[in-house]
Amino acid sequence: MTQPQPIHTTHIPGRVRVLTGAKPTADLHVGNYFGAIRPAIEASHDPAKEVILMCVDWHGLTDRAKILEPGKFSASLLATYLTMGFSLENNMVILQSEIPEIPEMAWYLSCVSAVGLLERAHAYKDALGSGKEPTVGLFNYPILMASDIVTFDAQVVPVGKDQSQHLEYASDMVKLFNNAVGRPVLFEPKAEIQPTPLLIGIDGERKMSKSYGNHVPLFAPKKEIEKKIKEIKTDSKGLDDPKDPESCAVFQIMKSFGSKEAIAYMEERLRQGTGYGYGHAKKDLIDEHERVFGSKRELYEHYLNSPRELAQVLAPSHQRARTIAATVRQRVRDALSLGIL
Amino acid sequence: MTQPQPIHTTHIPGRVRVLTGAKPTADLHVGNYFGAIRPAIEASHDPAKEVILMCVDWHGLTDRAKILEPGKFSASLLATYLTMGFSLENNMVILQSEIPEIPEMAWYLSCVSAVGLLERAHAYKDALGSGKEPTVGLFNYPILMASDIVTFDAQVVPVGKDQSQHLEYASDMVKLFNNAVGRPVLFEPKAEIQPTPLLIGIDGERKMSKSYGNHVPLFAPKKEIEKKIKEIKTDSKGLDDPKDPESCAVFQIMKSFGSKEAIAYMEERLRQGTGYGYGHAKKDLIDEHERVFGSKRELYEHYLNSPRELAQVLAPSHQRARTIAATVRQRVRDALSLGIL
Numbered sequence: 001m002t003q004p005q006p007i008h009t010t011h012i013p014g015r016v017r018v019l020t021g022a023k024p025t026a027d028l029h030v031g032n033y034f035g036a037i038r039p040a041i042e043a044s045h046d047p048a049k050e051v052i053l054m055c056v057d058w059h060g061l062t063d064r065a066k067i068l069e070p071g072k073f074s075a076s077l078l079a080t081y082l083t084m085g086f087s088l089e090n091n092m093v094i095l096q097s098e099i100p101e102i103p104e105m106a107w108y109l110s111c112v113s114a115v116g117l118l119e120r121a122h123a124y125k126d127a128l129g130s131g132k133e134p135t136v137g138l139f140n141y142p143i144l145m146a147s148d149i150v151t152f153d154a155q156v157v158p159v160g161k162d163q164s165q166h167l168e169y170a171s172d173m174v175k176l177f178n179n180a181v182g183r184p185v186l187f188e189p190k191a192e193i194q195p196t197p198l199l200i201g202i203d204g205e206r207k208m209s210k211s212y213g214n215h216v217p218l219f220a221p222k223k224e225i226e227k228k229i230k231e232i233k234t235d236s237k238g239l240d241d242p243k244d245p246e247s248c249a250v251f252q253i254m255k256s257f258g259s260k261e262a263i264a265y266m267e268e269r270l271r272q273g274t275g276y277g278y279g280h281a282k283k284d285l286i287d288e289h290e291r292v293f294g295s296k297r298e299l300y301e302h303y304l305n306s307p308r309e310l311a312q313v314l315a316p317s318h319q320r321a322r323t324i325a326a327t328v329r330q331r332v333r334d335a336l337s338l339g340i341l
Numbered sequence: 342m343t344q345p346q347p348i349h350t351t352h353i354p355g356r357v358r359v360l361t362g363a364k365p366t367a368d369l370h371v372g373n374y375f376g377a378i379r380p381a382i383e384a385s386h387d388p389a390k391e392v393i394l395m396c397v398d399w400h401g402l403t404d405r406a407k408i409l410e411p412g413k414f415s416a417s418l419l420a421t422y423l424t425m426g427f428s429l430e431n432n433m434v435i436l437q438s439e440i441p442e443i444p445e446m447a448w449y450l451s452c453v454s455a456v457g458l459l460e461r462a463h464a465y466k467d468a469l470g471s472g473k474e475p476t477v478g479l480f481n482y483p484i485l486m487a488s489d490i491v492t493f494d495a496q497v498v499p500v501g502k503d504q505s506q507h508l509e510y511a512s513d514m515v516k517l518f519n520n521a522v523g524r525p526v527l528f529e530p531k532a533e534i535q536p537t538p539l540l541i542g543i544d545g546e547r548k549m550s551k552s553y554g555n556h557v558p559l560f561a562p563k564k565e566i567e568k569k570i571k572e573i574k575t576d577s578k579g580l581d582d583p584k585d586p587e588s589c590a591v592f593q594i595m596k597s598f599g600s601k602e603a604i605a606y607m608e609e610r611l612r613q614g615t616g617y618g619y620g621h622a623k624k625d626l627i628d629e630h631e632r633v634f635g636s637k638r639e640l641y642e643h644y645l646n647s648p649r650e651l652a653q654v655l656a657p658s659h660q661r662a663r664t665i666a667a668t669v670r671q672r673v674r675d676a677l678s679l680g681i682l
Binding site: 057058061062064067068070071072074075078095097098100101103104106107108109110111112113114115116117118133134135136137138139140143144176180181307310311314315318333336337338339340341 | 398399402403405406408409411412413415416419436438439441442444445447448449450451452453454455456457458459474475476477478479480481484485517521522648651652655656659674677678679680681682
């Protein structure tokens, strides 16, 4: 059942506002690029979309033992999106902790949400199951996530299947809030359930992941990239044997970031086999990695080492994001008759 | 066990910062004045204290069915403190919902607090016991309250016994946070457990309370005050009988707000009895009420009807409060390396 939406929204006619959250994490790798970074960058070039790419550092604080990590890795995440070509024209790249409206809006949502709702969240139950004592932050995670969404009048939120319940919660909270105040104040978002494309790691067995150590970094020194790619596990086919690209981790990784031409070339050569061994394929992968990422290593490091410039480049994003957030916040405060200043 | 306190605090040498929260509620009455308003006003005239009197409207939102109420009653609460002589010189009267740093700080505290801590809160367990489905806001109440305190580097928080556990929680959260970031960032508050002085209602039986309807309002029309006071239940002693002030509701109510002289006069006349019946006492009580509150009805209504002026009078309070809050917030964000702007 859809509710009437608020009349005065902050949307731009003809553009759908899409919100994507990205957790700051150390050492972004090709798997992250393939699964999350590239899709968001592509969306930023779609003239029918207004994309807000938000580095959700506040969400990263919920594990007390790792509370100092998000602050360390935010700049790297932001720099990666910029370096790899996220278009800031009519889109935004922002840092969650620069938007104080979000935790305020989270308080309002918490006041219409039942404790039982959060207790039934799959992600929370999984965390409980792991035996760690959960923090209140972890428990409140779906509230903060809903607040991310409603604070920006987000219309579409692309999420993996594992996050679809959180999106349902966000819709529930919007309805609960609008009902409590008796008028449509918050905008109800739509989830866009994404397939979660898996990229194989260099062990040729498991999903590429930093925690398995089977990843190929994006902007590590060239030597390190070479070493990682040379370690990719392959079968024992000989130099001249025809090889199956689909079961070849080298090719799978090439497919995740390479140009059409580079992908087609490797695919053909592997299938033919003659004179093209895994060593050749790895060499081609190293070259393509260098072309796509290595050539931008300097730009990436420039952003990373000039926090002031990074901030400056992102200032218009934050300005626009806060204008939207302030408008939505005011709608809520008016509905609740809060404030005197 | 006390921890080292943060070195750069926002305190004024020679003045102890005292934080008092007051919930916005309809129709403030003499019982509220006696129990909460007068003590805070007196503290505001103590040169050894810097008092922050905060109308905690956000705390009032946790009951979904009454979510529209706090916004309606904040102005009345703020106007009452001002009208009755709260000194703004070196003190502050503020509205919680004007301080966006508070919910942000609440998020940080939530990330170091265990869910079990909140589950063990007496007030929450009582609410569960009442059978109502609690909101997340109600569950998170102690986090927001701790945030109120730490956001202002409050040193002393006067609370009733029912709130002492929440103060312990605030201290716990300060320790947890400081431990998590490895240095003293938040200031640990001290609770000052207050006796909760009870004032008898006009039924002569129960505590004065709006919910019992046995209250004497502060600024209601004079006719209504007269009616309420005339309804005060007394015993059947005759005009000339000596009467016991301690068991006389008229005298108890007089004691809660009257001048020393008015109290002493009524006490003496009641004890003597001769020519001083309960009707006379009620008449004296009406006069004293008119002198103390009635004479200020116009000023109170002026504030109430001029929200802009109320805001203007309180602007320096909010300005100073936000300066403190911004300083503390920055300490926390520096410790977590958050933000890029």
